[in-house]
Amino acid sequence: MDKTQWNERIKLIEKTLVSELQMENALDDRLCESMQYSLMAGGKRLRPILVMAAADAVGAVGTDFIHIACALEMIHTYSLIHDDLPAMDNDDYRRGKLTNHKVYGDGMAILAGDALLTQAFEVILRQENVDQATLLRVVREIAVGAGPNGMVGGQAIDLESEGKQQAMDLKDLQRMHGAKTGALFKAAIRSGAIVAGASEEELAALTKYADCFGLAFQITDDILDVIGDEKIIGKPVGSDQRNDKSTYVSLTSLESAQKLASDTVAEAIASLEMFGDKAAFLRELVEYLLNRNK
Amino acid sequence: MDKTQWNERIKLIEKTLVSELQMENALDDRLCESMQYSLMAGGKRLRPILVMAAADAVGAVGTDFIHIACALEMIHTYSLIHDDLPAMDNDDYRRGKLTNHKVYGDGMAILAGDALLTQAFEVILRQENVDQATLLRVVREIAVGAGPNGMVGGQAIDLESEGKQQAMDLKDLQRMHGAKTGALFKAAIRSGAIVAGASEEELAALTKYADCFGLAFQITDDILDVIGDEKIIGKPVGSDQRNDKSTYVSLTSLESAQKLASDTVAEAIASLEMFGDKAAFLRELVEYLLNRNK
Secondary structure, three states: OOOHHHHHHHHHHHHHHHHHHOHHHOOOHHHHHHHHHHHOOOOOOHHHHHHHHHHHHOOOOHHHHHHHHHHHHHHHHHHHHHHHOOOOOOOOEEOOEEOHHHHHOHHHHHHHHHHHHHHHHHHHOOOOOOOHHHHHHHHHHHHHHHOOOOHHHHHHHHHHHOOOOOOOOHHHHHHHHHHHHHHHHHHHHHHHHHHOOOOHHHHHHHHHHHHHHHHHHHHHHHHHHHHOOHHHHOOOOOHHHHOOOOOHHHHOOHHHHHHHHHHHHHHHHHOOHHHHHHHHHHHHHHHHHHHOOO | OOOHHHHHHHHHHHHHHHHHHOHHHOOOHHHHHHHHHHHOOOOOOHHHHHHHHHHHHOOOOHHHHHHHHHHHHHHHHHHHHHHHOOOOOOOOEEOOEEOHHHHHOHHHHHHHHHHHHHHHHHHHOOOOOOOHHHHHHHHHHHHHHHOOOOHHHHHHHHHHHOOOOOOOOHHHHHHHHHHHHHHHHHHHHHHHHHHOOOOHHHHHHHHHHHHHHHHHHHHHHHHHHHHOOHHHHOOOOOHHHHOOOOOHHHHOOHHHHHHHHHHHHHHHHHOOHHHHHHHHHHHHHHHHHHHOOO
Protein backbone atom coordinates (compact mmCIF):
# COMPACT_ATOMS: atom_id res chain seq x y z
CA MET A 1 0.00 0.00 0.00
CA ASP A 2 0.99 3.61 -0.40
CA LYS A 3 2.06 4.65 3.05
CA THR A 4 2.89 8.27 2.14
CA GLN A 5 -0.25 9.81 3.64
CA TRP A 6 0.02 7.61 6.70
CA ASN A 7 3.63 8.61 7.30
CA GLU A 8 2.91 12.29 6.78
CA ARG A 9 0.11 12.15 9.29
CA ILE A 10 2.29 10.26 11.78
CA LYS A 11 4.77 13.16 11.55
CA LEU A 12 2.01 15.68 12.24
CA ILE A 13 0.73 13.61 15.19
CA GLU A 14 4.19 13.28 16.73
CA LYS A 15 4.95 16.97 16.29
CA THR A 16 1.66 17.89 17.96
CA LEU A 17 2.12 15.41 20.80
CA VAL A 18 5.53 16.90 21.65
CA SER A 19 4.22 20.44 21.58
CA GLU A 20 1.18 19.53 23.71
CA LEU A 21 3.47 18.14 26.41
CA GLN A 22 4.88 21.62 26.94
CA MET A 23 8.08 20.26 28.47
CA GLU A 24 9.46 23.76 28.99
CA ASN A 25 6.66 24.62 31.46
CA ALA A 26 6.58 21.32 33.32
CA LEU A 27 5.93 21.42 37.05
CA ASP A 28 7.97 18.22 37.38
CA ASP A 29 10.59 17.49 34.73
CA ARG A 30 10.92 13.79 35.40
CA LEU A 31 7.17 13.20 35.17
CA CYS A 32 7.13 14.99 31.85
CA GLU A 33 10.17 13.03 30.63
CA SER A 34 8.46 9.80 31.57
CA MET A 35 5.29 10.80 29.70
CA GLN A 36 7.34 11.76 26.67
CA TYR A 37 9.37 8.54 26.78
CA SER A 38 6.31 6.40 26.16
CA LEU A 39 4.46 8.87 23.97
CA MET A 40 7.42 9.12 21.60
CA ALA A 41 8.25 5.40 21.52
CA GLY A 42 6.98 5.10 17.97
CA GLY A 43 4.15 2.88 16.93
CA LYS A 44 1.60 2.97 14.17
CA ARG A 45 -0.51 5.73 15.73
CA LEU A 46 -3.58 3.80 14.63
CA ARG A 47 -6.09 5.58 16.87
CA PRO A 48 -5.31 9.15 15.82
CA ILE A 49 -4.98 7.96 12.22
CA LEU A 50 -8.47 6.43 12.50
CA VAL A 51 -9.94 9.69 13.88
CA MET A 52 -8.65 11.50 10.81
CA ALA A 53 -9.53 8.79 8.29
CA ALA A 54 -13.11 8.63 9.59
CA ALA A 55 -13.41 12.40 9.22
CA ASP A 56 -12.04 12.10 5.66
CA ALA A 57 -14.69 9.48 4.85
CA VAL A 58 -17.46 11.87 5.86
CA GLY A 59 -15.99 14.54 3.56
CA ALA A 60 -14.02 16.66 6.02
CA VAL A 61 -10.25 17.14 6.18
CA GLY A 62 -8.93 14.68 8.76
CA THR A 63 -5.95 16.76 9.83
CA ASP A 64 -8.33 19.53 10.97
CA PHE A 65 -9.02 17.39 14.04
CA ILE A 66 -5.45 16.80 15.15
CA HIS A 67 -6.09 17.62 18.82
CA ILE A 68 -8.82 15.04 19.24
CA ALA A 69 -6.62 12.58 17.36
CA CYS A 70 -3.67 13.22 19.69
CA ALA A 71 -5.85 12.88 22.79
CA LEU A 72 -6.72 9.35 21.67
CA GLU A 73 -3.03 8.51 21.35
CA MET A 74 -2.35 9.88 24.84
CA ILE A 75 -5.09 7.66 26.27
CA HIS A 76 -3.75 4.65 24.37
CA THR A 77 -0.23 5.34 25.65
CA TYR A 78 -1.38 5.65 29.27
CA SER A 79 -3.13 2.28 28.95
CA LEU A 80 0.07 0.64 27.67
CA ILE A 81 2.15 2.08 30.53
CA HIS A 82 -0.26 0.78 33.18
CA ASP A 83 -0.73 -2.53 31.36
CA ASP A 84 3.03 -3.19 31.38
CA LEU A 85 3.38 -2.70 35.17
CA PRO A 86 4.46 -5.66 37.34
CA ALA A 87 1.00 -5.66 38.95
CA MET A 88 -0.53 -6.15 35.50
CA ASP A 89 1.27 -7.86 32.57
CA ASN A 90 4.77 -7.33 33.99
CA ASP A 91 6.44 -6.65 30.65
CA ASP A 92 10.04 -5.41 30.43
CA TYR A 93 9.99 -4.46 26.76
CA ARG A 94 7.58 -2.80 24.38
CA ARG A 95 8.36 -2.01 20.75
CA GLY A 96 11.93 -3.11 21.46
CA LYS A 97 12.45 -0.51 24.18
CA LEU A 98 12.40 -0.90 27.96
CA THR A 99 8.93 -0.30 29.33
CA ASN A 100 8.23 2.91 31.23
CA HIS A 101 8.47 1.43 34.74
CA LYS A 102 11.79 -0.28 33.91
CA VAL A 103 13.24 3.16 33.20
CA TYR A 104 11.39 5.45 35.63
CA GLY A 105 10.22 3.08 38.36
CA ASP A 106 6.73 1.76 39.09
CA GLY A 107 5.53 4.81 40.99
CA MET A 108 6.49 7.29 38.30
CA ALA A 109 5.04 5.02 35.60
CA ILE A 110 1.69 4.99 37.41
CA LEU A 111 1.78 8.79 37.60
CA ALA A 112 2.85 9.18 33.95
CA GLY A 113 -0.18 7.11 32.93
CA ASP A 114 -2.47 9.13 35.19
CA ALA A 115 -1.08 12.36 33.80
CA LEU A 116 -1.49 11.31 30.15
CA LEU A 117 -5.09 10.28 30.74
CA THR A 118 -5.94 13.53 32.50
CA GLN A 119 -4.13 15.76 30.04
CA ALA A 120 -5.87 14.02 27.14
CA PHE A 121 -9.13 15.70 28.22
CA GLU A 122 -7.38 19.06 28.26
CA VAL A 123 -6.01 18.42 24.76
CA ILE A 124 -9.46 17.52 23.37
CA LEU A 125 -10.67 20.94 24.49
CA ARG A 126 -7.94 22.65 22.50
CA GLN A 127 -9.57 21.33 19.32
CA GLU A 128 -10.71 24.14 17.04
CA ASN A 129 -13.15 23.86 14.08
CA VAL A 130 -15.73 22.07 16.25
CA ASP A 131 -18.79 23.64 17.90
CA GLN A 132 -19.34 23.32 21.65
CA ALA A 133 -22.16 20.78 21.55
CA THR A 134 -20.12 18.52 19.27
CA LEU A 135 -17.03 18.87 21.43
CA LEU A 136 -18.99 17.83 24.51
CA ARG A 137 -20.32 14.84 22.59
CA VAL A 138 -16.76 13.83 21.69
CA VAL A 139 -15.58 14.14 25.31
CA ARG A 140 -18.43 11.80 26.26
CA GLU A 141 -17.62 9.27 23.48
CA ILE A 142 -14.00 9.15 24.60
CA ALA A 143 -14.70 9.00 28.36
CA VAL A 144 -17.20 6.17 27.84
CA GLY A 145 -14.87 4.28 25.47
CA ALA A 146 -11.90 4.55 27.83
CA GLY A 147 -13.83 4.01 31.09
CA PRO A 148 -15.11 1.11 33.21
CA ASN A 149 -17.60 -0.03 30.58
CA GLY A 150 -14.97 0.27 27.86
CA MET A 151 -11.20 -0.05 27.85
CA VAL A 152 -10.57 -0.23 31.61
CA GLY A 153 -13.42 -2.72 32.02
CA GLY A 154 -11.80 -4.95 29.39
CA GLN A 155 -8.47 -4.70 31.16
CA ALA A 156 -10.15 -5.78 34.40
CA ILE A 157 -11.68 -8.85 32.70
CA ASP A 158 -8.25 -9.67 31.25
CA LEU A 159 -6.56 -9.28 34.65
CA GLU A 160 -9.09 -11.57 36.34
CA SER A 161 -8.81 -14.21 33.62
CA GLU A 162 -5.11 -14.67 34.32
CA GLY A 163 -4.25 -17.69 36.35
CA LYS A 164 -7.78 -19.05 36.05
CA GLN A 165 -7.82 -22.75 35.28
CA GLN A 166 -10.66 -22.55 32.84
CA ALA A 167 -9.99 -21.04 29.43
CA MET A 168 -12.32 -18.34 28.14
CA ASP A 169 -14.70 -19.31 25.38
CA LEU A 170 -14.81 -17.36 22.12
CA LYS A 171 -17.75 -15.26 23.28
CA ASP A 172 -15.96 -14.16 26.49
CA LEU A 173 -12.81 -13.49 24.50
CA GLN A 174 -14.70 -11.26 22.09
CA ARG A 175 -16.40 -9.43 24.97
CA MET A 176 -13.05 -8.82 26.67
CA HIS A 177 -11.24 -7.58 23.57
CA GLY A 178 -14.29 -5.66 22.37
CA ALA A 179 -13.87 -3.58 25.53
CA LYS A 180 -10.08 -3.68 26.05
CA THR A 181 -9.05 -2.67 22.53
CA GLY A 182 -12.27 -2.33 20.56
CA ALA A 183 -13.90 0.42 22.61
CA LEU A 184 -11.07 2.91 22.06
CA PHE A 185 -10.91 2.17 18.32
CA LYS A 186 -14.64 2.76 18.24
CA ALA A 187 -14.35 6.02 20.18
CA ALA A 188 -11.64 7.17 17.76
CA ILE A 189 -13.63 6.37 14.63
CA ARG A 190 -16.92 7.70 15.97
CA SER A 191 -15.25 10.89 17.21
CA GLY A 192 -13.77 11.51 13.77
CA ALA A 193 -17.17 10.89 12.17
CA ILE A 194 -19.01 13.12 14.63
CA VAL A 195 -16.71 16.13 14.28
CA ALA A 196 -16.94 15.78 10.50
CA GLY A 197 -20.74 16.07 10.78
CA ALA A 198 -21.70 12.48 9.94
CA SER A 199 -25.40 11.69 9.45
CA GLU A 200 -26.98 8.99 11.62
CA GLU A 201 -26.65 6.55 8.73
CA GLU A 202 -22.99 7.39 8.16
CA LEU A 203 -22.26 7.10 11.87
CA ALA A 204 -23.92 3.68 12.01
CA ALA A 205 -21.86 2.45 9.04
CA LEU A 206 -18.63 3.71 10.57
CA THR A 207 -19.54 2.16 13.92
CA LYS A 208 -19.95 -1.16 12.12
CA TYR A 209 -16.55 -0.60 10.47
CA ALA A 210 -15.07 0.17 13.90
CA ASP A 211 -16.39 -3.06 15.42
CA CYS A 212 -14.89 -5.08 12.55
CA PHE A 213 -11.63 -3.13 12.74
CA GLY A 214 -11.26 -3.88 16.44
CA LEU A 215 -11.99 -7.56 15.96
CA ALA A 216 -9.63 -7.91 12.98
CA PHE A 217 -6.94 -6.08 14.94
CA GLN A 218 -7.20 -8.52 17.82
CA ILE A 219 -7.29 -11.67 15.70
CA THR A 220 -4.24 -10.58 13.70
CA ASP A 221 -2.50 -9.64 16.96
CA ASP A 222 -3.05 -13.18 18.23
CA ILE A 223 -1.80 -14.60 14.91
CA LEU A 224 1.34 -12.44 15.07
CA ASP A 225 2.11 -13.79 18.52
CA VAL A 226 2.40 -17.22 16.87
CA ILE A 227 3.98 -16.53 13.48
CA GLY A 228 5.52 -13.06 13.93
CA ASP A 229 9.18 -12.12 13.78
CA GLU A 230 10.42 -11.21 17.25
CA LYS A 231 12.85 -8.62 15.88
CA ILE A 232 10.12 -6.83 13.95
CA ILE A 233 7.32 -6.87 16.53
CA GLY A 234 9.76 -5.87 19.30
CA LYS A 235 8.56 -8.41 21.87
CA PRO A 236 8.95 -12.16 22.31
CA VAL A 237 6.66 -14.38 20.21
CA GLY A 238 4.81 -17.31 21.73
CA SER A 239 4.19 -15.43 25.01
CA ASP A 240 0.41 -15.97 24.86
CA GLN A 241 0.91 -19.73 24.72
CA ARG A 242 3.52 -19.69 27.50
CA ASN A 243 1.14 -17.64 29.65
CA ASP A 244 -1.77 -19.96 28.86
CA LYS A 245 -3.70 -17.04 27.43
CA SER A 246 -6.90 -17.73 25.53
CA THR A 247 -6.53 -16.32 22.01
CA TYR A 248 -8.34 -16.64 18.69
CA VAL A 249 -5.60 -19.06 17.64
CA SER A 250 -5.66 -21.19 20.81
CA LEU A 251 -9.47 -21.41 20.86
CA THR A 252 -9.76 -22.29 17.14
CA SER A 253 -6.68 -22.90 15.00
CA LEU A 254 -4.19 -20.79 13.10
CA GLU A 255 -6.04 -21.50 9.87
CA SER A 256 -9.47 -20.69 11.33
CA ALA A 257 -8.16 -17.50 12.88
CA GLN A 258 -6.69 -16.41 9.54
CA LYS A 259 -10.02 -17.13 7.84
CA LEU A 260 -11.95 -15.19 10.51
CA ALA A 261 -9.58 -12.25 10.17
CA SER A 262 -9.99 -12.14 6.43
CA ASP A 263 -13.81 -12.42 6.65
CA THR A 264 -13.92 -9.64 9.24
CA VAL A 265 -11.82 -7.36 7.04
CA ALA A 266 -14.17 -8.04 4.13
CA GLU A 267 -17.11 -7.11 6.35
CA ALA A 268 -15.38 -3.89 7.40
CA ILE A 269 -14.83 -2.96 3.77
CA ALA A 270 -18.43 -3.77 2.86
CA SER A 271 -19.65 -1.35 5.56
CA LEU A 272 -17.81 1.49 3.79
CA GLU A 273 -19.73 1.27 0.54
CA MET A 274 -21.72 4.50 0.90
CA PHE A 275 -18.54 6.56 1.29
CA GLY A 276 -17.03 5.72 -2.10
CA ASP A 277 -13.51 7.02 -2.72
CA LYS A 278 -13.53 9.14 0.42
CA ALA A 279 -13.11 5.94 2.44
CA ALA A 280 -10.03 4.79 0.50
CA PHE A 281 -7.76 5.30 3.51
CA LEU A 282 -10.10 3.46 5.89
CA ARG A 283 -10.07 0.53 3.43
CA GLU A 284 -6.29 0.52 3.28
CA LEU A 285 -6.04 0.66 7.05
CA VAL A 286 -8.14 -2.40 7.67
CA GLU A 287 -6.50 -4.32 4.81
CA TYR A 288 -3.14 -3.50 6.31
CA LEU A 289 -4.11 -5.50 9.41
CA LEU A 290 -4.16 -8.70 7.35
CA ASN A 291 -0.66 -8.21 6.04
CA ARG A 292 1.01 -6.51 8.96
CA ASN A 293 4.19 -7.92 10.39
CA LYS A 294 4.07 -5.92 13.64
CA MET B 1 -20.41 24.51 64.20
CA ASP B 2 -23.77 23.42 62.86
CA LYS B 3 -23.02 20.41 60.72
CA THR B 4 -26.61 19.79 59.60
CA GLN B 5 -26.20 21.24 56.12
CA TRP B 6 -22.86 19.52 55.69
CA ASN B 7 -24.28 16.13 56.68
CA GLU B 8 -27.31 16.54 54.45
CA ARG B 9 -25.11 17.33 51.49
CA ILE B 10 -22.83 14.38 52.28
CA LYS B 11 -25.91 12.14 52.05
CA LEU B 12 -26.84 13.62 48.67
CA ILE B 13 -23.26 13.19 47.41
CA GLU B 14 -23.06 9.58 48.52
CA LYS B 15 -26.44 8.73 47.03
CA THR B 16 -25.43 10.28 43.73
CA LEU B 17 -22.03 8.57 43.70
CA VAL B 18 -23.65 5.16 44.15
CA SER B 19 -26.18 5.77 41.41
CA GLU B 20 -23.50 7.08 39.02
CA LEU B 21 -21.53 3.86 39.43
CA GLN B 22 -24.43 1.96 37.85
CA MET B 23 -23.34 -1.31 39.43
CA GLU B 24 -26.21 -3.19 37.82
CA ASN B 25 -24.87 -2.50 34.31
CA ALA B 26 -21.20 -3.07 35.08
CA LEU B 27 -19.09 -4.76 32.42
CA ASP B 28 -16.89 -6.16 35.17
CA ASP B 29 -18.42 -6.61 38.62
CA ARG B 30 -15.19 -6.79 40.55
CA LEU B 31 -13.85 -3.57 39.02
CA CYS B 32 -17.07 -1.84 39.96
CA GLU B 33 -16.94 -3.27 43.49
CA SER B 34 -13.40 -2.06 43.88
CA MET B 35 -14.38 1.45 42.72
CA GLN B 36 -17.32 1.45 45.11
CA TYR B 37 -15.22 0.17 48.01
CA SER B 38 -13.03 3.27 48.00
CA LEU B 39 -15.70 5.72 46.87
CA MET B 40 -17.95 4.69 49.77
CA ALA B 41 -15.22 4.56 52.42
CA GLY B 42 -16.59 7.69 54.05
CA GLY B 43 -14.62 10.85 54.47
CA LYS B 44 -15.52 14.49 54.73
CA ARG B 45 -16.35 14.90 51.00
CA LEU B 46 -14.58 18.26 51.17
CA ARG B 47 -14.14 18.72 47.42
CA PRO B 48 -17.77 18.25 46.39
CA ILE B 49 -18.85 20.24 49.45
CA LEU B 50 -16.55 23.08 48.30
CA VAL B 51 -18.02 23.01 44.76
CA MET B 52 -21.46 23.54 46.24
CA ALA B 53 -20.44 26.06 48.89
CA ALA B 54 -18.65 28.18 46.26
CA ALA B 55 -21.80 28.15 44.12
CA ASP B 56 -23.85 29.18 47.19
CA ALA B 57 -21.49 32.10 47.80
CA VAL B 58 -22.12 33.43 44.30
CA GLY B 59 -25.87 33.25 44.90
CA ALA B 60 -26.76 29.94 43.23
CA VAL B 61 -28.04 26.78 44.89
CA GLY B 62 -25.03 24.54 45.46
CA THR B 63 -26.92 21.26 45.20
CA ASP B 64 -27.89 22.13 41.61
CA PHE B 65 -24.32 21.17 40.64
CA ILE B 66 -24.20 17.74 42.23
CA HIS B 67 -22.70 16.01 39.18
CA ILE B 68 -19.71 18.30 38.97
CA ALA B 69 -19.35 17.95 42.74
CA CYS B 70 -19.37 14.15 42.53
CA ALA B 71 -16.84 14.12 39.68
CA LEU B 72 -14.39 15.94 41.95
CA GLU B 73 -14.88 13.28 44.65
CA MET B 74 -14.25 10.53 42.08
CA ILE B 75 -10.99 12.17 41.05
CA HIS B 76 -9.95 12.62 44.68
CA THR B 77 -10.74 8.96 45.40
CA TYR B 78 -8.73 7.73 42.40
CA SER B 79 -5.75 9.74 43.62
CA LEU B 80 -5.97 8.14 47.08
CA ILE B 81 -6.13 4.61 45.62
CA HIS B 82 -3.02 5.17 43.48
CA ASP B 83 -1.24 7.05 46.27
CA ASP B 84 -1.68 4.11 48.68
CA LEU B 85 -0.13 1.56 46.27
CA PRO B 86 3.12 -0.20 47.27
CA ALA B 87 4.90 1.63 44.43
CA MET B 88 3.85 4.94 45.98
CA ASP B 89 3.15 5.44 49.73
CA ASN B 90 2.57 1.73 50.47
CA ASP B 91 -0.22 2.26 52.98
CA ASP B 92 -2.27 -0.65 54.33
CA TYR B 93 -4.98 1.41 55.98
CA ARG B 94 -6.96 4.53 55.15
CA ARG B 95 -9.76 5.90 57.31
CA GLY B 96 -9.43 2.77 59.45
CA LYS B 97 -10.18 0.42 56.55
CA LEU B 98 -7.83 -1.69 54.47
CA THR B 99 -6.65 0.21 51.40
CA ASN B 100 -8.01 -0.77 47.99
CA HIS B 101 -5.01 -2.82 46.86
CA LYS B 102 -4.94 -4.76 50.14
CA VAL B 103 -8.46 -5.97 49.35
CA TYR B 104 -8.50 -6.20 45.54
CA GLY B 105 -4.81 -6.56 44.65
CA ASP B 106 -2.45 -4.01 43.11
CA GLY B 107 -3.57 -4.55 39.50
CA MET B 108 -7.26 -4.07 40.22
CA ALA B 109 -6.50 -1.03 42.39
CA ILE B 110 -4.62 0.58 39.51
CA LEU B 111 -7.60 -0.09 37.22
CA ALA B 112 -10.13 1.14 39.79
CA GLY B 113 -8.24 4.42 39.98
CA ASP B 114 -8.04 4.67 36.19
CA ALA B 115 -11.75 3.94 35.90
CA LEU B 116 -12.77 6.54 38.50
CA LEU B 117 -10.67 9.22 36.80
CA THR B 118 -12.09 8.45 33.37
CA GLN B 119 -15.68 8.14 34.52
CA ALA B 120 -15.40 11.46 36.37
CA PHE B 121 -15.31 13.21 32.99
CA GLU B 122 -18.44 11.36 31.93
CA VAL B 123 -20.17 12.40 35.17
CA ILE B 124 -19.28 16.07 34.67
CA LEU B 125 -21.10 15.94 31.34
CA ARG B 126 -24.26 14.70 33.02
CA GLN B 127 -24.48 18.04 34.82
CA GLU B 128 -27.67 19.90 33.95
CA ASN B 129 -28.40 23.62 34.58
CA VAL B 130 -25.12 24.64 32.93
CA ASP B 131 -24.67 25.93 29.37
CA GLN B 132 -22.26 24.22 27.00
CA ALA B 133 -19.54 26.87 27.02
CA THR B 134 -19.49 26.86 30.83
CA LEU B 135 -19.41 23.08 30.99
CA LEU B 136 -16.40 23.00 28.66
CA ARG B 137 -14.72 25.58 30.86
CA VAL B 138 -15.32 23.38 33.91
CA VAL B 139 -13.92 20.28 32.17
CA ARG B 140 -10.79 22.32 31.44
CA GLU B 141 -10.48 23.62 35.04
CA ILE B 142 -10.73 20.09 36.39
CA ALA B 143 -8.41 18.47 33.82
CA VAL B 144 -5.76 21.14 34.45
CA GLY B 145 -6.15 20.92 38.24
CA ALA B 146 -5.86 17.13 38.25
CA GLY B 147 -3.17 16.84 35.55
CA PRO B 148 0.63 16.99 35.27
CA ASN B 149 0.77 20.68 36.19
CA GLY B 150 -1.64 20.13 39.08
CA MET B 151 -2.36 17.15 41.31
CA VAL B 152 -0.36 14.48 39.47
CA GLY B 153 2.60 16.84 39.15
CA GLY B 154 2.53 17.38 42.92
CA GLN B 155 2.44 13.64 43.50
CA ALA B 156 5.48 13.25 41.26
CA ILE B 157 7.41 15.86 43.25
CA ASP B 158 6.40 14.07 46.46
CA LEU B 159 7.48 10.69 45.08
CA GLU B 160 10.87 12.02 44.04
CA SER B 161 11.45 13.73 47.38
CA GLU B 162 11.21 10.41 49.23
CA GLY B 163 14.51 8.94 50.25
CA LYS B 164 16.35 12.12 49.31
CA GLN B 165 18.94 13.09 51.90
CA GLN B 166 18.16 16.76 51.77
CA ALA B 167 14.93 18.01 53.32
CA MET B 168 12.71 20.27 51.27
CA ASP B 169 12.61 23.92 52.24
CA LEU B 170 9.32 25.66 53.01
CA LYS B 171 9.05 27.06 49.49
CA ASP B 172 9.44 23.60 47.89
CA LEU B 173 6.99 22.14 50.37
CA GLN B 174 4.40 24.78 49.51
CA ARG B 175 4.94 24.22 45.78
CA MET B 176 4.50 20.46 46.18
CA HIS B 177 1.35 20.66 48.30
CA GLY B 178 -0.03 23.55 46.27
CA ALA B 179 -0.09 21.11 43.36
CA LYS B 180 -0.73 17.79 45.12
CA THR B 181 -3.70 18.87 47.23
CA GLY B 182 -4.20 22.57 46.50
CA ALA B 183 -4.87 22.31 42.76
CA LEU B 184 -7.90 20.04 43.15
CA PHE B 185 -9.36 22.20 45.96
CA LYS B 186 -8.89 25.15 43.65
CA ALA B 187 -10.52 23.35 40.70
CA ALA B 188 -13.47 22.45 42.96
CA ILE B 189 -14.00 25.97 44.26
CA ARG B 190 -13.46 27.66 40.90
CA SER B 191 -15.78 25.17 39.17
CA GLY B 192 -18.53 25.92 41.69
CA ALA B 193 -18.01 29.63 41.20
CA ILE B 194 -17.96 29.40 37.41
CA VAL B 195 -21.17 27.36 37.09
CA ALA B 196 -22.86 29.80 39.46
CA GLY B 197 -21.96 32.63 37.08
CA ALA B 198 -19.28 34.36 39.18
CA SER B 199 -17.96 37.72 37.96
CA GLU B 200 -14.20 38.06 37.40
CA GLU B 201 -13.91 39.81 40.76
CA GLU B 202 -15.84 37.09 42.57
CA LEU B 203 -13.80 34.38 40.87
CA ALA B 204 -10.56 36.09 41.91
CA ALA B 205 -11.74 36.34 45.53
CA LEU B 206 -12.76 32.68 45.60
CA THR B 207 -9.46 31.66 44.00
CA LYS B 208 -7.68 33.48 46.82
CA TYR B 209 -9.90 31.64 49.31
CA ALA B 210 -9.06 28.33 47.57
CA ASP B 211 -5.32 28.96 47.84
CA CYS B 212 -5.63 29.69 51.56
CA PHE B 213 -7.95 26.71 52.07
CA GLY B 214 -5.45 24.34 50.46
CA LEU B 215 -2.58 25.72 52.52
CA ALA B 216 -4.54 25.61 55.79
CA PHE B 217 -5.65 22.05 54.99
CA GLN B 218 -2.06 20.91 54.55
CA ILE B 219 -0.67 22.63 57.61
CA THR B 220 -3.43 21.21 59.82
CA ASP B 221 -2.87 17.79 58.24
CA ASP B 222 0.79 17.96 59.24
CA ILE B 223 -0.20 19.08 62.77
CA LEU B 224 -2.66 16.17 63.09
CA ASP B 225 0.10 13.72 62.21
CA VAL B 226 1.87 14.92 65.38
CA ILE B 227 -0.94 15.53 67.85
CA GLY B 228 -3.89 13.58 66.38
CA ASP B 229 -5.66 10.59 67.88
CA GLU B 230 -4.82 7.46 65.92
CA LYS B 231 -8.29 5.99 66.54
CA ILE B 232 -10.04 9.06 65.20
CA ILE B 233 -7.88 9.80 62.15
CA GLY B 234 -7.83 6.11 61.19
CA LYS B 235 -4.10 5.90 60.48
CA PRO B 236 -0.95 5.82 62.61
CA VAL B 237 0.27 9.17 63.94
CA GLY B 238 3.92 10.17 63.75
CA SER B 239 4.36 8.51 60.36
CA ASP B 240 5.70 11.70 58.73
CA GLN B 241 8.51 11.86 61.30
CA ARG B 242 9.30 8.15 60.97
CA ASN B 243 9.45 8.53 57.20
CA ASP B 244 11.64 11.64 57.46
CA LYS B 245 9.03 13.64 55.58
CA SER B 246 9.38 17.38 55.42
CA THR B 247 6.26 18.96 56.93
CA TYR B 248 5.19 22.38 58.15
CA VAL B 249 5.84 21.11 61.67
CA SER B 250 9.26 19.61 60.97
CA LEU B 251 10.46 22.65 59.03
CA THR B 252 9.25 25.17 61.63
CA SER B 253 7.76 24.03 64.94
CA LEU B 254 4.39 22.86 66.21
CA GLU B 255 3.70 26.32 67.57
CA SER B 256 4.74 28.11 64.38
CA ALA B 257 2.69 25.73 62.27
CA GLN B 258 -0.37 26.38 64.45
CA LYS B 259 0.17 30.11 64.12
CA LEU B 260 0.57 29.84 60.32
CA ALA B 261 -2.60 27.75 60.07
CA SER B 262 -4.60 30.25 62.05
CA ASP B 263 -3.24 33.23 60.04
CA THR B 264 -4.04 31.44 56.78
CA VAL B 265 -7.61 30.73 57.89
CA ALA B 266 -8.02 34.41 58.79
CA GLU B 267 -6.78 35.35 55.34
CA ALA B 268 -9.25 32.93 53.73
CA ILE B 269 -12.10 34.47 55.67
CA ALA B 270 -10.99 37.99 54.75
CA SER B 271 -11.14 37.07 51.06
CA LEU B 272 -14.85 36.27 51.44
CA GLU B 273 -15.93 39.75 52.54
CA MET B 274 -17.79 40.70 49.35
CA PHE B 275 -20.07 37.65 49.61
CA GLY B 276 -21.63 38.52 52.98
CA ASP B 277 -23.92 35.90 54.47
CA LYS B 278 -23.92 33.80 51.31
CA ALA B 279 -20.38 32.70 52.18
CA ALA B 280 -21.31 31.52 55.68
CA PHE B 281 -20.69 27.88 54.79
CA LEU B 282 -17.32 28.61 53.17
CA ARG B 283 -16.32 30.40 56.39
CA GLU B 284 -17.38 27.46 58.51
CA LEU B 285 -15.52 25.04 56.28
CA VAL B 286 -12.18 26.79 56.57
CA GLU B 287 -12.65 27.38 60.32
CA TYR B 288 -13.36 23.70 60.74
CA LEU B 289 -9.83 22.94 59.51
CA LEU B 290 -8.37 24.61 62.61
CA ASN B 291 -10.40 22.49 65.01
CA ARG B 292 -10.61 19.23 63.14
CA ASN B 293 -9.53 16.02 64.79
CA LYS B 294 -9.35 13.97 61.60
